[in-house]
Amino acid sequence: MxxxxxxxxxxxxxxxxxxxxxxxxxxxxxxxxxxxxxxxxxxxxxxxxxxxxxxxxxxxxxxxxxxxxxxxxxxxxxxxxxxxxxxxxxxxxxxxxxxxxxxxxxxxxxxxxxxxxxxxxxxxxxxxxxxxxxxxxxxxxxxYDTALNTVVEAIDKIRDTASSHNRLFFVEVMGRDVGYIALNAGVGAGAEEILIPEENLGKERLIESLKRSRLSGKSSSIVVVAEGDKTGENVFELKDYVEENLPEYEVRVSVLGHMQRGGSxxxxxxxxxxxxxxxxxxxxxxxxxxxxxxxxxxxxxxxxxxxxxxxxxxxxxxxxxxxxxxxx
Amino acid sequence: MxxxxxxxxxxxxxxxxxxxxxxxxxxxxxxxxxxxxxxxxxxxxxxxxxxxxxxxxxxxxxxxxxxxxxxxxxxxxxxxxxxxxxxxxxxxxxxxxxxxxxxxxxxxxxxxxxxxxxxxxxxxxxxxxxxxxxxxxxxxxxxYDTALNTVVEAIDKIRDTASSHNRLFFVEVMGRDVGYIALNAGVGAGAEEILIPEENLGKERLIESLKRSRLSGKSSSIVVVAEGDKTGENVFELKDYVEENLPEYEVRVSVLGHMQRGGSxxxxxxxxxxxxxxxxxxxxxxxxxxxxxxxxxxxxxxxxxxxxxxxxxxxxxxxxxxxxxxxx
Amino acid sequence: MxxxxxxxxxxxxxxxxxxxxxxxxxxxxxxxxxxxxxxxxxxxxxxxxxxxxxxxxxxxxxxxxxxxxxxxxxxxxxxxxxxxxxxxxxxxxxxxxxxxxxxxxxxxxxxxxxxxxxxxxxxxxxxxxxxxxxxxxxxxxxxYDTALNTVVEAIDKIRDTASSHNRLFFVEVMGRDVGYIALNAGVGAGAEEILIPEENLGKERLIESLKRSRLSGKSSSIVVVAEGDKTGENVFELKDYVEENLPEYEVRVSVLGHMQRGGSxxxxxxxxxxxxxxxxxxxxxxxxxxxxxxxxxxxxxxxxxxxxxxxxxxxxxxxxxxxxxxxx
Amino acid sequence: MxxxxxxxxxxxxxxxxxxxxxxxxxxxxxxxxxxxxxxxxxxxxxxxxxxxxxxxxxxxxxxxxxxxxxxxxxxxxxxxxxxxxxxxxxxxxxxxxxxxxxxxxxxxxxxxxxxxxxxxxxxxxxxxxxxxxxxxxxxxxxxYDTALNTVVEAIDKIRDTASSHNRLFFVEVMGRDVGYIALNAGVGAGAEEILIPEENLGKERLIESLKRSRLSGKSSSIVVVAEGDKTGENVFELKDYVEENLPEYEVRVSVLGHMQRGGSxxxxxxxxxxxxxxxxxxxxxxxxxxxxxxxxxxxxxxxxxxxxxxxxxxxxxxxxxxxxxxxx
Structure with missing residues (x-):
């Protein structure tokens, strides 16, 4: 041209x-x-x-x-x-x-x-x-970098209340069919589990891992779930599954949603x-x-x-x- | 004593x-x-x-x-x-x-x-x-004051993307059966509508009000919904109702959840x-x-x-x- | 009229x-x-x-x-x-x-x-x-409320480094000839001393108080100084005075300045x-x-x-x- | 070994x-x-x-x-x-x-x-x-990344008041004898001038550049100065020089200091x-x-x-x- x-x-x-x-x-x-x-x-x-x-x-x-x-x-x-x-x-x-x-x-x-x-x-x-x-x-x-900071700041806040109450939190984050946000923000937020589409653990191993985490002395846990993850049908179905299999945990779900798209x-x-x-x-x-x-x-x-x-x-x-x- | x-x-x-x-x-x-x-x-x-x-x-x-x-x-x-x-x-x-x-x-x-x-x-x-x-x-x-700031900062971020896309956002906030957080954060975030348990507008008036807002030249809108509000059965049912009655709007729901309980x-x-x-x-x-x-x-x-x-x-x-x- | x-x-x-x-x-x-x-x-x-x-x-x-x-x-x-x-x-x-x-x-x-x-x-x-x-x-x-949050967030950051190094920090904040910002942000930030124009301790009592604080086991201290305070001629002169009289402390000065006037x-x-x-x-x-x-x-x-x-x-x-x- | x-x-x-x-x-x-x-x-x-x-x-x-x-x-x-x-x-x-x-x-x-x-x-x-x-x-x-965000957020706040008042702000940032923080945070904050040790413009060119910026219609300006910069003896001396040579500007200095070292x-x-x-x-x-x-x-x-x-x-x-x- x-x-x-x-x-x-x-x-x-x-x-x-x-x-x-x-x-x-x-x-x-x-x-x-x-x-x-x-x-x-x-x-x-x-x-x-x-x-x-x-x-x-x-x-x-x-x-x-x-x-x-x-x-x-x-x-x-x-x-x-x-x-x-x-x-x-x-x-x-x-x-x-x-x-x-x-x-x-x-x-x-x-x-x-x-x-x-x-x-x-x-x-x-x-x-x-x-x-x-x-x-x-x-x-x-x-x-991408801004969204990671937004997610990490939100999870920091959720962790405050999670550790005050011995609760298990599922936090769904954006990312369409890839796990970049989930993986990086999960590591950054110190999440106990990170569920991404690229690596499907399966529900059973999630339960085992959460049990292990509890035995190791952790009283609360954050699980970051990529929106494209296929471990459960969706984050709410996953919550039900976990509550059935780990009745000692109260599970709460947070869907961060579009705030991840905005901000300075x-x-x-x-x-x-x-x-x-x-x-x-x-x-x-x-x-x-x-x-x-x-x-x-x-x-x-x-x-x-x-x-x-x-x-x-x-x-x-x-x-x-x-x-x-x-x-x- | x-x-x-x-x-x-x-x-x-x-x-x-x-x-x-x-x-x-x-x-x-x-x-x-x-x-x-x-x-x-x-x-x-x-x-x-x-x-x-x-x-x-x-x-x-x-x-x-x-x-x-x-x-x-x-x-x-x-x-x-x-x-x-x-x-x-x-x-x-x-x-x-x-x-x-x-x-x-x-x-x-x-x-x-x-x-x-x-x-x-x-x-x-x-x-x-x-x-x-x-x-x-x-x-x-x-x-209470901290939670208001958390909500307002989240809605500020949501508004960025709302105004980029001419969208309608429903943001559910905490507050159990009272509307303090919704009302104050709604005013603070400049929400177009605020739905609280203390004052039930009814679904029809919500639709009318959203129509009026669109006619007045606003291309996007934020509706803050108190978790205790009874305008709809819940925020998702409300979304369906609005999408049916205002097909020109794409509605998105954000449930802020437990991040409102934490933070410095x-x-x-x-x-x-x-x-x-x-x-x-x-x-x-x-x-x-x-x-x-x-x-x-x-x-x-x-x-x-x-x-x-x-x-x-x-x-x-x-x-x-x-x-x-x-x-x- | x-x-x-x-x-x-x-x-x-x-x-x-x-x-x-x-x-x-x-x-x-x-x-x-x-x-x-x-x-x-x-x-x-x-x-x-x-x-x-x-x-x-x-x-x-x-x-x-x-x-x-x-x-x-x-x-x-x-x-x-x-x-x-x-x-x-x-x-x-x-x-x-x-x-x-x-x-x-x-x-x-x-x-x-x-x-x-x-x-x-x-x-x-x-x-x-x-x-x-x-x-x-x-x-x-x-x-006023926003400025207090700005000051408290800045001092939170300064405290991170103060406690990592056993240092004494003087933080000058705005407020013209009144001590509202200093007093409230000082309490909010957990400052060890707050110097305001309304109550002049005198330099000697400042030194004594800092000594006492050190003896009580605190390894670092934040002193919030209102810009209108008259304990020293200004915050830098005060720093010199303290370093002379408390040689075990390394003193750092932070003048927060106009960022206190801005922000969302x-x-x-x-x-x-x-x-x-x-x-x-x-x-x-x-x-x-x-x-x-x-x-x-x-x-x-x-x-x-x-x-x-x-x-x-x-x-x-x-x-x-x-x-x-x-x-x- | x-x-x-x-x-x-x-x-x-x-x-x-x-x-x-x-x-x-x-x-x-x-x-x-x-x-x-x-x-x-x-x-x-x-x-x-x-x-x-x-x-x-x-x-x-x-x-x-x-x-x-x-x-x-x-x-x-x-x-x-x-x-x-x-x-x-x-x-x-x-x-x-x-x-x-x-x-x-x-x-x-x-x-x-x-x-x-x-x-x-x-x-x-x-x-x-x-x-x-x-x-x-x-x-x-x-x-480094955290410090850049801290600086940029502080300058965003300073810009609010700078643009409300047609003022010139000198913001000194850390970085010892290199200009990384100043250069990156300066670009990120949209600073009108960035003074770093690696490239000494000289005072005269600073004045010319500020004049040009004013003529182009900008009513306020932020100048980011690396602490290691040698354009002036220090940021306060530089302020005096500029006020002498550009009397139409009110110059304010902000030394961000140790808050740059802390924070989440x-x-x-x-x-x-x-x-x-x-x-x-x-x-x-x-x-x-x-x-x-x-x-x-x-x-x-x-x-x-x-x-x-x-x-x-x-x-x-x-x-x-x-x-x-x-x-x-």
């Missing part, structure tokens, strides 16, 4: 996550720095189809780096999943004279970007924004978002397209967007072991 | 709440200050029956003022509800040479204290520790706990018994413990009005 | 405090509720003089209840202290057809309001917004601000003027603004005693 | 940092898991010299993963810097039958470990615990500490010595302890550029 980039559109798409605003700010200000135009697209692909645009300059993004959510709002667009929808979207993009798109979102959003780019030879660049950390090609997605981003997520925004825009200016920006160790990297979508990162087995050792 | 008080027992009973540790610390140190003995009783009345005691001095309570939960643990005791149980408890108290009891807990715990005191002519003093704020004779109970106490709860602990011990030393310590405006007060148990504080109607005006 | 109120101006003046935005929101929405107009005045009295106004409606104050600072900005105006300045201000007010003024600020701001009201027979209503809690006629000012308001401050905003507007509508809105226990009250300015609340001696007992 | 490891001593040394307790817990529990003994050494090398030991088991470290500071306390030991001191230390270690030492601390502590190991052929393993992130061989030190560790720091503790003990069990445990991207690594001490990580120039672009 040899298009000169004069105007970039930026959107947030799919589930929102802390750090999205910081990334928007970075995209907008990097455009300003390089003296090209930047257009905010509201409500993701749906807003692109509807031409819901707003010209943005460096001042439009004042005081948003510390805000959760996304000032551009987010949505899932069924229309964009049709060829017709995408044709309209392309027409709107041309009408607005957009030369490239920065999409902040998760793998669903990247699939959309990839298809759009291929169909219309349109430059796109992805920034991974999801609390689930389930994207290949980056060690960390925007919002952690320093890590803000810095990562700022670096990713710069990298995304400057990569487009260098003529690159169809990549996702990522971080590996301390460095910014690019990953072909199709690999980001299709690739699978295996769960960190070392961390599972750490969890086992910590619950000795 | 004309007993010289040389040794005081202190316990936490019923549901735990932030500030209980600060109150224990204050009771222990006030005893030390007045050079009398203090004994910690573990697991409330059950520990009294079982003689689960620990001698405490000023250093035993170092570094607990900022901790949630209760280092003395808490429990509900079925045995203490029987005459036999209380006779054993009294025997243990005599054996340990306890001259008086400070009970930190809610109305159930105070009922126990009252009965115990009457049956055995034993000096007791109550400190109101519950997040629900449902005790007559004090403007604020220990843990707010400054208010720590100071209140410290003042109440001093007042409880010094009132016993002055020969008073069967009172609960409370706060009215900025001053410590005493309330006969039977009034504390039986009295009813009406919900603040002014605050309901404030909520209505704020959601104009 | 028998003026019909159709349009109210609202401003924040003097030092800002958490809860000011929540109060602005409440004033604006109460005006909307009663279908009268509301105008935001930027930068306090200076903005009134310059006619820096903005028409506000219920939607202008969306999503600010949880924000620190003030969207109307604040300033101190030298011009308004002159008769000439006030004449201009009055002319601007008339030009804008303002019928009354709600001033959110501290005693300096209220003095201005009082003079203005007297000179031009202009209806004013005050809302006490300052972290210092140094206003007569209310048990709590907006921002606590639930208490948000609810208080909402109630005060409603009360201020509705009192004006009832024909009242020259009052400050306050809270006594759980009820809204009005206090003549001149009493609010001139009155003095004595420091709570009971709390000083509590602090002494707690450091047994 | 072919010693069988049966008993490991663990200590924290130098300045404390959040995550040290989580690391102690991990070391203790990994020993328990492998059924070897673990001894806590109080107050770092000084406690080793004095034989200030405590046998530890899995239950000794309950409920400390979320606590700031260090339960083993920390200190700097002058005695250990002498050969004589180290000889005594070695004698005490032999007397206690310690086979190896895990030292949690910074480069000063590692230098001590290295010398001790060489002089007495004694197995040591280092865990990097310092908020400064100034250790070669790991991308992140324990406590972030999830990242807790997980990192847990992994490092496991790695340290298991590496010793595999016969390795004289290494420091580190993290590179998502993996645990070992770095020869002399390299960790002598190596230098250059500051991330990309991040400096990001900061420049963000303040467009």
């Amino acid at each position: 040899d298009i000169k980039i004069n105007k970039i559109g930026v959107m947030t798409s799919g589930g929102d996550s802390p750090g999205m605003n910081a990334a928007i700010r970075a995209v907008v200000r990097t455009c300003a720095f390089h003296e090209i135009e930047c257009v905010g697209i509201y409500r993701g692909y749906q807003g692109l189809i509807e031409g819901d645009f707003k010209q943005m300059n460096a001042r439009s993004v004042n005081n948003i780096i510390n805000k959760g959510g996304t000032i551009l709002k987010s949505a899932r667009s069924k229309e964009f999943m049709t060829k017709e929808g995408r044709v309209t979207a392309y027409a709107k993009a041309k009408e607005e004279e957009l030369d490239a798109l920065v999409v902040i979102g998760g793998d669903g959003s990247f699939t959309g970007a990839m298809v759009f780019s291929q169909e219309f030879d349109f430059p796109v660049m992805g920034i991974p924004g999801t609390i689930d950390n389930d994207i290949y090609g980056t060690s960390s997605t925007l919002g 981003p952690s320093c890590w997520d803000r810095v990562l978002a700022s670096r990713m925004g710069v990298k995304a825009v400057e990569s487009l200016l260098e003529g690159k397209t169809n990549f996702m920006v990522g971080i590996k160790d301390t460095k910014m990297v690019l990953c072909p967007i199709d690999k980001a979508v299709k690739g699978k990162t295996d769960i960190n087995l070392e961390l599972l072991r750490v969890s086992d050792i910590m619950t000795t | 004309d007993i010289k008080i040389n040794k005081i027992g202190v316990m936490t009973s019923g549901g735990d709440s932030p500030g209980m540790n600060a109150a224990i610390r204050a009771v222990v140190r006030t005893c030390a200050f007045h050079e009398i003995e203090c004994v910690g009783i573990y697991r409330g009345y059950q520990g009294l029956i079982e003689g689960d005691f620990k001698q405490m001095n000023a250093r035993s309570v170092n570094n607990i003022i900022n901790k949630g939960g209760t280092i003395l643990k808490s429990a509900r005791s079925k045995e203490f509800m029987t005459k036999e149980g209380r006779v054993t408890a009294y025997a243990k108290a005599k054996e340990e040479e306890l001259d008086a009891l400070v009970v930190i807990g809610g109305d159930g715990s105070f009922t126990g204290a009252m009965v115990f005191s009457q049956e055995f002519d034993f000096p007791v003093m109550g400190i109101p520790g519950t997040i629900d704020n449902d005790i007559y004779g004090t403007s604020s109970t220990l843990g 106490p707010s400054c208010w709860d720590r100071v209140l706990a410290s003042r109440m602990g001093v007042k409880a011990v010094e009132s016993l030393l002055e020969g008073k018994t069967n009172f609960m310590v409370g706060i009215k405006d900025t001053k410590m007060v005493l309330c006969p413990i039977d009034k504390a148990v039986k009295g009813k504080t009406d919900i603040n109607l002014e605050l309901l009005r404030v909520s209505d005006i704020m959601t104009t | 028998d003026i019909k109120i159709n349009k109210i101006g609202v401003m924040t003046s003097g030092g800002d405090s958490p809860g000011m935005n929540a109060a602005i929101r409440a004033v604006v929405r109460t005006c909307a509720f009663h279908e009268i107009e509301c105008v935001g005045i930027y930068r306090g009295y200076q903005g009134l003089i310059e006619g820096d106004f903005k028409q506000m409606n219920a939607r202008s104050v969306n999503n600010i209840i949880n924000k620190g600072g003030t969207i109307l900005k604040s300033a101190r105006s030298k011009e308004f202290m002159t008769k000439e300045g006030r004449v201009t201000a009055y002319a601007k007010a008339k030009e804008e057809e303002l019928d009354a003024l709600v001033v959110i600020g501290g005693d300096g701001s209220f003095t201005g309001a009082m003079v203005f009201s007297q000179e031009f027979d202009f209806p004013v209503m005050g809302i006490p917004g300052t972290i210092d809690n140094d206003i007569y006629g209310t048990s709590s000012t907006l921002g 308001p606590s639930c208490w401050d948000r609810v208080l601000a909402s109630r005060m905003g409603v009360k201020a507007v509705e009192s004006l509508l009832e024909g009242k003027t020259n009052f400050m809105v306050g809270i006594k226990d759980t009820k809204m009250v009005l206090c003549p603004i001149d009493k609010a300015v001139k009155g003095k609340t004595d420091i709570n001696l009971e709390l000083l005693r509590v602090s002494d007992i707690m450091t047994t | 072919d010693i069988k490891i049966n008993k490991i001593g663990v200590m924290t040394s130098g300045g404390d940092s959040p995550g040290m307790n989580a690391a102690i817990r991990a070391v203790v529990r990994t020993c328990a898991f492998h059924e070897i003994e673990c001894v806590g050494i109080y107050r770092g090398y000084q406690g080793l010299i004095e034989g200030d030991f405590k046998q530890m088991n899995a239950r000794s470290v309950n409920n400390i993963i979320n606590k700031g500071g260090t339960i083993l306390k920390s200190a700097r030991s002058k005695e250990f810097m002498t050969k004589e001191g180290r000889v005594t230390a070695y004698a005490k270690a032999k007397e206690e039958e310690l086979d190896a030492l895990v030292v949690i601390g910074g480069d000063g502590s590692f230098t001590g470990a290295m010398v001790f190991s060489q002089e007495f052929d004694f197995p040591v393993m280092g865990i990097p615990g310092t908020i400064d992130n100034d250790i070669y061989g790991t991308s992140s030190t324990l406590g 560790p972030s999830c990242w720091d807790r997980v990192l500490a847990s992994r490092m503790g496991v790695k340290a003990v298991e590496s010793l069990l595999e016969g390795k010595t004289n290494f420091m445990v580190g993290i590179k991207d998502t993996k645990m690594v070992l770095c020869p302890i002399d390299k960790a001490v002598k190596g230098k990580t250059d500051i991330n120039l990309e991040l400096l550029r990001v900061s420049d672009i963000m303040t467009t």
